[in-house]
Amino acid sequence: MLDILGKVFGRDEAPSKEIAKERLRLVLVHDRATVSPQFLELIKEEVIAVITEYMEIDTDGVEVSIHSLERSVALVASLPIKRMKRAVKAV
């Protein structure tokens, strides 16, 4: 019914500006995600610093990268664990 009403009033889909905004949002996530290697290196160092408080990791094996998926972009970090600290269990 709403559909028919929509059609009568010449509105059979979402206002096109909503489509424009959503497309723009996605395209900018992708555009802005093309970050410099230095920036990724910085993130990597900070992530290592935080994680080593809780577990021992193989810092040479750490990888941080940005992955583009179809509808989003993800920061993916791989942190090989060498040993868990006992304190973690207590928390």
Added chain:
Amino acid sequence: MGEVIVITSGKGGVGKTTTAANLGTALALNEHRVVLLDADIGLRNLDVVMGLENRIVYDLVDVTAKVCRLKQALIRDKRFNEHLFLLPAAQTRDKTAVTPEEMKDLTEELKAEFDFILVDCPAGIEQGFRNAISGADRAIVVTTPEVSAVRDADRIIGLLEASEMGEVQLLINRIRPRMVKRGDMMDIDDIIDILAVDLVGVVPEDDCIVVATNRGEPTALDSTSRSGQAFRNIARRVTGEQVPLMPLEAEEGLIARVRHLLGFGS
């Protein structure tokens, strides 16, 4: 000491030259001393938009190559007494004819004599863009309410921030109130929200701009045109005044409605 403002966009054809011409005109009308510097080497346009194309003797490259002195290349716009000058781009050279260092020296020299130096930037992000921004204290990024233009504006804003440009402000051009009203055009808030940048003003789509460009008389000279009013408001904001945005939809007065009915445009 004057200020150098670069007018830039990323995407071509969104209204940089129109903005430079009208902002310069409006500032000059308010008695500021202004130079319009056309940095679009090889595709110069500011001269024709201002109606000064027949007065060119020397150009930007003649100045940087020291073929002539700066003063000799500046074309005085007689409509504004001593307030508006144009430094035209070279038409038969390319963007590499000038270096960023030369542009910086040139704008430094102009700053000593003028209040505002408005640099009309070429489209794109290559050397022409690098040159145009190199002497600038602040930037106005022009966009239209379209996905492609806003996307490119985002890229430019990123590059300007990376180059440590002072203030970066956005100008939204060619807004069509009727389309915004029916939800078929992004509105001001949508765009500002996406780009997260300060707004310097909004200019409506206006037939007067086409007529003005035909004549070589910027709409800022026409006190009745909507776009001219918008540009005069922008000029005041550029000088630090707080000026509210004008309502998008003009209160259609009787005369405007009659004109409209008779087909004199809107």
